[in-house]
Amino acid sequence: MEAVAEQVFVALADPTRRTILSALASGGPATATDLATRLPITRQAIAKHLNLLTETGLVTAEPGERRRVRYRLHSAPMQVAQQYLAALARDWDGHFDALRKHLEG
Amino acid sequence: MEAVAEQVFVALADPTRRTILSALASGGPATATDLATRLPITRQAIAKHLNLLTETGLVTAEPGERRRVRYRLHSAPMQVAQQYLAALARDWDGHFDALRKHLEG
DNA sequence: CACTATTGCAACCGTTCGGTTGCGTCAAGC
DNA sequence: GCTTGACGCAACCGAACGGTTGCAATAGTG
Structure with a gap:
């Protein structure tokens, strides 16, 4: 999950x-x-970013007609990250309180 | 907030x-x-990271006795990031559904 | 068949990043 | 007053990063 x-x-x-x-x-x-027409950078730069995003699972590549490859969003990994953040915050505050109680007791 | x-x-x-x-x-x-004794890297490297963490607000630097500087965790920015993630996921799925309904209608 | 459009791969470039080394400085203890 | 720790600053280094350029391959169209 941390990965x-x-x-x-x-x-x-x-x-x-x-x-x-x-x-x-x-x-x-x-x-x-298609994205290269909308953004001020090269298609290859976008392709690199899309590769990275595909590897993280935030985007899925599906082959379309005529050798075109369409990329679609996938929000599942982001929810994992969200859970990780929540657990981390809980861990921080929790350990802090526990430590203070331990030192006070 | 995005920043x-x-x-x-x-x-x-x-x-x-x-x-x-x-x-x-x-x-x-x-x-x-103190952290440098526990981690396998130099104090200066840790100091750089602590500077960055201080700038993001995840850590606060408080001067202690004898020129020592103690760093304490601060979870508030993480909750902002968490909210941002939630809003992003909601935005993704929401727009996707809205677009599908629009194309179907 | 020739042409166009789209993708993928590889090399290259400048900048940033994580980390180390070295040095100057400032507080406290003998 | 001199030594001892702890901090900050600056320079340096190798690796990774974001981006561009160039080229080869491949699928449709005249």
Whole structure:
């Protein structure tokens, strides 16, 4: 689980990657060349980001007609990251309180 | 809010940084040199990470006795990131459903 | 068949990043 | 007053990163 969360953090840490994800969210599934027309960077750069996003599971690649490859959003890994964040915050505060109680007792 | 979330993602994307945070969570507030005895890296490397963590707000630096500087965890920014993740997931699925309904209607 | 459009792969480039080494500085104890 | 710890700053290094350029392969169209 931590591995998935780390990958999600790495993926979401980059602004360009978030822009790509946002474009996919607002415009629906699209191809790399399609995204290249909307964003100010090269298709290959977008392809690299899409590969990374596919490896983290935030996006799935499905082959379409005429050699085109459409990328679709997948929110499952993000929920894992969300759970990880919640557990981490709980762990922090919990241990802190426990430690204070232990020192006070 | 997105800026805070991005900083949290960047901070949590690095394994060493997560180790430092974990050490602070389990052992309570500590100084850079104290952490350097527990981790296999230099004090300066830890100091750099602590600076970054301080800038994101995940950690607060409080001066102690004899020129020592203790670092204490702060979970507030993580909750912001958590909220951001939740909103993002909601946005993804929501827009996807809305688009499908629009195309079907 | 020739042409166009789309994808994938590889090399390259400048910048950032994680980490180390070295040095100057400032507080406390003998 | 001198030594001892602990901190901060700056330079340096190798690796990874974001991005571009160039090229080969492949699927449709005239």
